[in-house]
Amino acid sequence: xxxxxxxxxxxxxxxxxxxxxxxxxxxxxxxxxxxxxxxxxxxxxxxxxxxxxxxxxxxxxxxxxxxxxxxxxxxxxxxxxxxxxxxxxxxxxxxxxxxxxxxxxxxxxxxxxxxxxxxxxxxxxxxxxxxxxxxxxxxxxxxxxxxxxxxxxxxxxxxxxxxxxxxxxxxxxxxxxxxxxxxxxxxxxxxxx
Ligand code: ZN
Numbered sequence: 001x002x003x004x005x006x007x008x009x010x011x012x013x014x015x016x017x018x019x020x021x022x023x024x025x026x027x028x029x030x031x032x033x034x035x036x037x038x039x040x041x042x043x044x045x046x047x048x049x050x051x052x053x054x055x056x057x058x059x060x061x062x063x064x065x066x067x068x069x070x071x072x073x074x075x076x077x078x079x080x081x082x083x084x085x086x087x088x089x090x091x092x093x094x095x096x097x098x099x100x101x102x103x104x105x106x107x108x109x110x111x112x113x114x115x116x117x118x119x120x121x122x123x124x125x126x127x128x129x130x131x132x133x134x135x136x137x138x139x140x141x142x143x144x145x146x147x148x149x150x151x152x153x154x155x156x157x158x159x160x161x162x163x164x165x166x167x168x169x170x171x172x173x174x175x176x177x178x179x180x181x182x183x184x185x186x187x188x189x190x191x192x193x
Contacts, residue, residue: 018065025072049128061124067092075100081097099129101113119166119167127174
């Protein structure tokens, strides 16, 4: 597969980390769209997750922001962990692996494991996962997947609430942003947990 950038990152400015991660993620996710009616390019989701960390969570660590941009690359594209290791280093690779599901497991099992493992993630992985859930719940509210029933949308939000519950106490601003999104969901589904 084409790799757009191979600049050694150890001596670069933090902006280089972000641009390199964006370049790599945009290339790997190039044929993917979000499931919503708008079919937003997948990269928009990755930008949103990093943007939430930066602007809401106050995260300034370039490796965490790069890992946020790359957080779905193992799960959703044919990318090997070693590639991330080579381009972005061991810490970014470890973070991306931490927030990736095991794709060999059935969907229901993967969701159950996310809930079970969330409290034991490292603090930086928790930040990425909370921002991911904010972005996903926002999509469910504003641009839901075409085929999803009302019940399935509600169930996704209820599950996200349970996953985030296991990661609280890490970044109050991000957690408040998640809660704000869930409040919006409660206007539709009053019986949410
Ligand atoms: Zn994601």
